Amino acid sequence: MASEYLIDLKGRKFDNVFKMPDGHIGEEQSSIIPAEGPRAMFWMTDSIMHKMKEGTDPDVSHMSHEHRNGFETFFVDSGKMWLYMNGTKCMLTQGDILHLQAGMAHGMGFLEDVKYRGFFHDYVFSPDLGAFNKAKEKYPEDTELDKLRPTMDFINRERMLFKEIPTEQCPAVRNPKRPLAEYKLEGVTMKVITQRWENAGANELCCAEMEPGFTAQWVKFPANRELLYVRKGEVKFKIYDEEFVADSECLVNIPKFAPHSLEALTKAEVYDMGGLTLWASFLHDYMSIKTYDPERFAKPETISDLKEKFNCQIECIGMKK
Ligand SMILES: [Fe+2]
Numbered sequence: 195m196a197s198e199y200l201i202d203l204k205g206r207k208f209d210n211v212f213k214m215p216d217g218h219i220g221e222e223q224s225s226i227i228p229a230e231g232p233r234a235m236f237w238m239t240d241s242i243m244h245k246m247k248e249g250t251d252p253d254v255s256h257m258s259h260e261h262r263n264g265f266e267t268f269f270v271d272s273g274k275m276w277l278y279m280n281g282t283k284c285m286l287t288q289g290d291i292l293h294l295q296a297g298m299a300h301g302m303g304f305l306e307d308v309k310y311r312g313f314f315h316d317y318v319f320s321p322d323l324g325a326f327n328k329a330k331e332k333y334p335e336d337t338e339l340d341k342l343r344p345t346m347d348f349i350n351r352e353r354m355l356f357k358e359i360p361t362e363q364c365p366a367v368r369n370p371k372r373p374l375a376e377y378k379l380e381g382v383t384m385k386v387i388t389q390r391w392e393n394a395g396a397n398e399l400c401c402a403e404m405e406p407g408f409t410a411q412w413v414k415f416p417a418n419r420e421l422l423y424v425r426k427g428e429v430k431f432k433i434y435d436e437e438f439v440a441d442s443e444c445l446v447n448i449p450k451f452a453p454h455s456l457e458a459l460t461k462a463e464v465y466d467m468g469g470l471t472l473w474a475s476f477l478h479d480y481m482s483i484k485t486y487d488p489e490r491f492a493k494p495e496t497i498s499d500l501k502e503k504f505n506c507q508i509e510c511i512g513m514k515k
Pocket residue numbers: 259260261266300
């Protein structure tokens with residue numbers, strides 16, 4: 195069911211191949227959505243990180259680096275990997291989410307092939323990058339040209355000294371099984387995965403765990419550009435007059451002002467990757483008013499004021515009648 199708004203990550207061919215110094219293919223990668231606006235939001239890449247060459251010791255070979263400005267959120271959608279992060283080492287497996295803030299040094303060792311979906315913001319791109327890539331296409335082997343490669347907010351670090359810790363103790367590793375906060379609404383559980391202050395205020399990450407029959411209708415012309423990641427389940431979307439089903443490992447890329455709605459066809463796990471709605475604040479205040487001031491909660495303007503305050507563009511939610 196093809197749609198210009200649907201990006202199915204399953205079984206895609208990759209655009210780039212990155213080899214390790216020994217010739218082993220380390221990563222196949224495609225840039226799926228380009229960065230947008232002054233904070234380089236919405237940049238998304240899809241990679242398969244290949245299992246390390248037989249006999250490689252990740253404690254020795256992990257190449258660590260950090261970013262001055264850039265934030266990275268990776269969905270580990272298959273396999274298992276070691277993460278080395280600021281002097282610790284822990285194991286990540288399918289279902290984990292890795293949230294690396296600017297200044298967190300990180301290196302990896304891939305024990306199996308890992309489907310590695312990256313979402314970024316605040317990366318500093320050199321304005322010369324496009325021109326450099328063009329020249330590199332013409333002169334792929336030229337070492338003089340390589341010396342002029344624009345820097346990409348990528349600072350190499352040394353092989354890391356580390357202490358092995360349980361995964362749950364690593365502040366960079368998130369999992370919907372261990373949300374920072376959780377709110378149950380009709381047909382959906384909203385889980386806070388990363389907070390706005392962990393993203394330098396740019397966005398936040400929330401997961402909606404939907405029951406079959408859950409529906410959400412946005413306002414007629416939503417003022418948010420939206421990117422949703424359906425990690426599990428099947429969800430029917432309507433965007434303008436187009437209907438389609440997004441299943442596991444699908445992105446739904448919704449332009450600003452496009453009327454849209456959704457209906458979960460099965461249990462589903464859907465992430466708000468744009469993160470422009472202040473979900474954590476909205477949900478917390480919603481529950482506070484409901485608990486402490488039911489009279490105020492019952493007035494229709496209470497919730498509409500809250501939606502406006504926290505940029506929630508959803509008109510209504512509930513179970514399909
Ligand atoms: Fe990185």
